[in-house]
Amino acid sequence: MIGKSGDRKGRGFVSLPDGQEGPLWQRLGWMVAYWAGSVLVLGLVASAIRLMLKA
Template sequence: MTVEQKKPLWQRLGWLVLIWGLSVVALGIVAYGMRMFMSAAGLSTH
């Protein structure tokens, strides 16, 4: 059995930032979709 080496800190932080960024983008897409759906249903934010 071999011991797995830890990946470098910059690589681990890079994955963390990438996942965070993708989750922010996904949340924005969902919010935009909900806004379009509400607008189509005649609801408004004004």
């Protein structure tokens, strides 16, 4: 919920103060890591489903 002062409270993400986001390469690296992880998990789930359907 956003209060009168504009503060975000009760959100599921961490909000950093202005100017403390980290370098661009680090933020892009995390984005690539999350993407690669999600692709890996999706591949594992698809392989498990394929194995169950063959049995």
